[in-house]
Amino acid sequence: MEVWGLTDTGNVREQNQDAYRIEHLGENALLAVVCDGMGGARSGNVASRLASEVFSEEVKRSFSDEQTPQETERMLRSAASLANIAVYEQSQLSEEYSGMGTTLVAALLYEKAALVLNIGDSRAYHIDAEGVSCVTTDHSVVELMVQRGELTPEQAKNHPSKNLITRAVGTGAQVFADVFYVTVKKGECLLLCTDGLSNLMADQEILFEVVHGARKDDCCKRLLEIAKERGAPDNVTSVLIAL
Numbered sequence: 600m601e602v603w604g605l606t607d608t609g610n611v612r613e614q615n616q617d618a619y620r621i622e623h624l625g626e627n628a629l630l631a632v633v634c635d636g637m638g639g640a641r642s643g644n645v646a647s648r649l650a651s652e653v654f655s656e657e658v659k660r661s662f663s664d665e666q667t668p669q670e671t672e673r674m675l676r677s678a679a680s681l682a683n684i685a686v687y688e689q690s691q692l693s694e695e696y697s698g699m700g701t702t703l704v705a706a707l708l709y710e711k712a713a714l715v716l717n718i719g720d721s722r723a724y725h726i727d728a729e730g731v732s733c734v735t736t737d738h739s740v741v742e743l744m745v746q747r748g749e750l751t752p753e754q755a756k757n758h759p760s761k762n763l764i765t766r767a768v769g770t771g772a773q774v775f776a777d778v779f780y781v782t783v784k785k786g787e788c789l790l791l792c793t794d795g796l797s798n799l800m801a802d803q804e805i806l807f808e809v810v811h812g813a814r815k816d817d818c819c820k821r822l823l824e825i826a827k828e829r830g831a832p833d834n835v836t837s838v839l840i841a842l
Contacts, residue, residue, distance in 0.1 A: 600629055600708065604838040605819035609795055609831035616643035617793050617836040618701075620655045624662050628709035630655060631838045635721050635793040637767065638690075638699025646686050646701040650768045654682040654703060668712035672778050675707060675716045679768070679776040683718075686769025700767035703776075704735060706789050706840060713789070715779045719764050722797050723779075724805060727787040731806035734779050734789075738766035762794070788815075789840040792822075795833035799826045815841050 608615040616636035624630055632655055636647030657678035666674065682703065690696045702719025715723045720737040736742060740763040741755040755761060766774055783789060788809055797805075800822070808825070812818050819837045826835045 600627070600840065600842055601815065602629060602631060602838065602840045603816055603819050604631070604836075605823055606836040607823050607834065609833055609835050610827055611830075611832045612834055614644060615834045616647055617795070617834040618644070618647035618651045619791075619836050619838050620651045621838065622655050622659055624659060624709070625664060628662065628664055628707070629840065630658050630705065630707050631791055631840055632703065632705040633721050633791040633793060633836055633838055634701045634703050634768070635719065635795070635834070635836070636699065636701040638696070642690070642696045642699035643701070645689065645696060646699040646769050649689060650682040650686050650701045650703055653685040654678045654705065657681050658707065662707070664709050664711070666711070668714065668780065671707065671712060671714055675705065675714060675778060676776055679703065679716060679718065679774070683768045683774045684772075687772055690769055698770070700770035702764065702793070703768050704791050706791060708783065708789075708840065713781045713783045715781055715789070716776050718766050718768050718774055718776045721791070721793045724790040724792075724802070725781055725783065725787065726790060726806055726809045727784070728810055731802045733802065734781055736777065737764075739764045756798070761798070783842055785842050787842055790837060792837040793834065795831065795835040796822055796826055796837055798833070799829045799831070809839065815839065
């Protein structure tokens, strides 16, 4: 199992409010976390950094490769809850932090299972030679409209409300995370990314870069370069896990 990550401010923003963490939890276990902060120039970066740190440290403290997948799911949900409390309590300390929050998408892979957790609209993609599929479902206004049949997926990409999310870490005292069980085999990949990337690249373009790109260890850089060529109005972060 190999992993690479990269984050960048993009072409427009002055500050990077994205954050990512990669943790090796023993010889055959790996945790990757990507967060996209919000709440103004002075607090979005605080939210993303705090959530990724608290979540990662709790998983490191609690994880055992002897856990069943169900026990691992409960552990991930608990870590997300602690991250939410940490960001929410920080947001109550001063006006500077008021209203801040962050997305969070995480993947934990070990011998017994691969699990993906998400809150918000940062995504996880499963990629193999046959195709690409988005593991996560965006917690966003436009995704709800798509599910209700009010928008097509293509219309959602350019909708004025596409950046409005319906769940975030730290914006309330509690938050509910989605957890997905994923089958990832040797030769396949998971890609975690913020919407600064997914808003600018179609799924098939991501597939091409991951599967047919020159080198896996250069993939995050290639994805960033494409985003920047297309304007990169937001911060851009990606983490690639290859089995």
